[in-house]
Amino acid sequence: MADLTEKIRILSETELFSPLGKERLDTIARRCSVYSYRKGETVFRPGDPGDALYIVQSGEISINRRTEDRRKQEIARLVAGDCFGEMELMTREARNAEALAEEASLLLRFPRRGRELQTLLAEHTDLGAEILHSFLKVTAGRIRNANALVKENSPLIQELRSQVYGDKLTGLFNKTFLEENLPEYLKDRSRPAALLMVKPDNFKAMNDSFGHEAGDQTLVLMAAALKRGLPEDAVSLRFMGNELSCFLPGVGRDGARAVAERIQRDFASLDLSPLTGGSDFRLSVSAGIAIFPEHADTAPELIARAHELPLIGRERGGNAILFPEDR
Numbered sequence: 001m002a003d004l005t006e007k008i009r010i011l012s013e014t015e016l017f018s019p020l021g022k023e024r025l026d027t028i029a030r031r032c033s034v035y036s037y038r039k040g041e042t043v044f045r046p047g048d049p050g051d052a053l054y055i056v057q058s059g060e061i062s063i064n065r066r067t068e069d070r071r072k073q074e075i076a077r078l079v080a081g082d083c084f085g086e087m088e089l090m091t092r093e094a095r096n097a098e099a100l101a102e103e104a105s106l107l108l109r110f111p112r113r114g115r116e117l118q119t120l121l122a123e124h125t126d127l128g129a130e131i132l133h134s135f136l137k138v139t140a141g142r143i144r145n146a147n148a149l150v151k152e153n154s155p156l157i158q159e160l161r162s163q164v165y166g167d168k169l170t171g172l173f174n175k176t177f178l179e180e181n182l183p184e185y186l187k188d189r190s191r192p193a194a195l196l197m198v199k200p201d202n203f204k205a206m207n208d209s210f211g212h213e214a215g216d217q218t219l220v221l222m223a224a225a226l227k228r229g230l231p232e233d234a235v236s237l238r239f240m241g242n243e244l245s246c247f248l249p250g251v252g253r254d255g256a257r258a259v260a261e262r263i264q265r266d267f268a269s270l271d272l273s274p275l276t277g278g279s280d281f282r283l284s285v286s287a288g289i290a291i292f293p294e295h296a297d298t299a300p301e302l303i304a305r306a307h308e309l310p311l312i313g314r315e316r317g318g319n320a321i322l323f324p325e326d327r
Contacts, residue, residue, distance in 0.1 A: 004026070004029055004030065007029035007032050007034070007108060008022070008025045008026060008029045010055055010057055010081075010108050011025050011028055011029055011032070011055070011108075011110075012025055013081055014055055014081065014083045015083065015138050016053075016083055016086060016131075016134055016135060016138050017131075017134070019130075019134050019137075020130055020131075020134065024127055024130060027124060027127060028110060028127075031110065031111045031112060031115055031120060032108050032109060032110045032111065032112055033108075033109055033112035033113065034057060034106055034107065034108050034109070035106070035107055035109055035113075036104070036105070036106055036107075037059070037101035037104070037105045037106075037107065038101065038104055039101055039102065039103050039104050040100070040101065041100075041101045042098065042099070042100055042101075043061065043099035043100065043101065043107065044085070044095050044098070044099050045095065045098050046065075046066070046094075046095055046096055046097060046098060047094050047095060048094065048095045049094060049095075050085065050087075050088025050089050050091065050092060050093050050094060050095055051089065051111075051116065051117070052085060052089060052109050052110060052111060052112075052113075052117075053083060053084065053085040053086040053089045053109075053110055054083070054084055054085050054099070054107045054108065054109055054110075055081070055082070055083045055107065055108040055110075056078050056079060056080050056081065056082045056083075056084075056105065056106075056107060057080060057105075057106040057107060057108050058080055058105060058106045059079075059080075059101060059102075059103050059104055059105025059106060059107075060077065060078065060079055060101070060102040060103050060105060061077075061078040061082075061084065061099055061100065061101060061102065061105060061107070062074050062076070062077050062078070062099070062100050062102050063075050063076040063077075063078065063084060063097050063098070063099055064097060064098045064099075064100060065096070065097050065098070066098075072098075075097065077102070084099065085099070086135065086138075087139075089117060090132070090135050129163070129164070132163050132164060133164045133176075136164050164176065164177075165177035165180075167237070167238040169216060169219060169220065169238070170219055170220055170222075170223035170238045170244075171223065172223050172226075172227075172236050172237045172238045172244070173235060173236070173237035173238075174237060174238055174239075175237070175238075175239050175240055177235075177237060178235075178237055178239065178245065178247065178303065179299070179300075179303070181235075182195075182247065182299035182302070182303070183298070183299045185247065185249055186292050186293075186298070186299055186302070189292075189293045191249070191250055192250065192251065192252040192291055192292060192293070192294070193247065193248060193249050193250065193251065193291070193292045194247070194248040194251045194252065194253075194255065194256035194259075194289055194290070194291050194292075195245065195246075195247050195248075195289070195290050195291075195292070195302050195303065195305075195306045196245060196246050196247075196248070196256060196259060196260055196263070196287055196288070196289050196306065197239060197243055197244075197245050197287065197288045197289075197306040197307050197309065197310050198226070198243070198244050198245070198246075198260070198263055198264075198267075198285050198286070198287045198288075198310065199242060199243045199244075199285065199286055199287075199310035199311065199314070200222070200242055200267070200283045200284065200285050201283075201284040201285065201286055201313070201314045201318030201319065202283065202284050202318070203215065203218070203242045203283070205281075206218055206272075206275075206276075206281060206283075209276070209279075209281075210275060210276050210277070210279075210281075214272075214275040214276065215242075217275050218270075218272060218275060218283070219238070219242060219244075221270050221272070222242075222244060222267060222270070222283070223236070223238065223244065225263070225266040225267055225270060226244050226246060226263060226266075228266065229259075229262055229266075230246060230248075230259070231248060231250075231251070233249050233250070234246055234247065234248050234249075235247040239307070243307075243310065245306075246259070246263075252291060253289075253291055253294070253323070256289045256291065257289065257321060260287040260289060260321045261321065263285065263287065264285050264287065264319065264321070267283045267285045268282055268283055268284065268285070270282075270283060284318045284319045285318075285319065286309075286310040286311075286312075286313025286314050286318055286319065286320045286321070286322070287309070287310060287313070287320070287321045287322070288305075288306045288307065288308065288309020288310045288312075288313070288322050288323075289306060289309070289321065289322070289323050290302050290303075290305035290306035290309075290323070290324055291323075295323070295324045305324045306324075308327075309322040309323075309324070309326070309327070310322075312326075312327060
């Protein structure tokens, strides 16, 4: 049987778990067990609960379905290092195929018998998010490369995208979405694109005076105001904290400034009195704008250029709109 070090090695060499760091792999490995199967023994059957995934440590496993006339039809053959059963584990659906040991085999099972994935995710919420993120990337890769059974617009993928790329408070996309998807938008240097970062100058006063719940609800109102009036292909997101952002494909300097000015007006006109007990509190906003390819050639550079500007605007008195050259 495999010791902890061997389990970590096996996990680290699989597509699903390889992106996770050593500490995360250690946590997962402690919740795995290795089980042996004799030649011809069934690992699971159609209808069995999807309560685990398996990694082949040694031996050979076939995945089979039954035809209408009950003949066995092999759809995959798995060897050492291959992972299977992860789809049903993530979706909590029953098995729709049979897994059979074609020779004496050792399988690493996660989670081990008697443990539930949901319990682990509840105990380690950050780990759960990372596993879901990795699962989404693996699934998306299989879709692109092998015309996988799951389509991009399926409820599963939409739900996973929401969990990985969505901000729960505001309903906007998050920083991860921007960092992973922005490079796709920046492939055509002949087409400009603008990245705006907007940050309230006086958000701390809202939190300090009226509490963090009022601050959270202010962010919800800001997110709704941010999305109003944006072009159909614009991407709006919560970058981090109280800093919101929008990406505008095909928009240059003048168009981006006009959007920033509209956002400033909309934020300043927000009625926050239900959150302040009737007090008249008005948001002041500074915005940073970076234009591709004028200010940056890559996505990380474009993000960095825009991200630093709102704080500079606040330091200069607030309600500012700055481009990188205005630093």
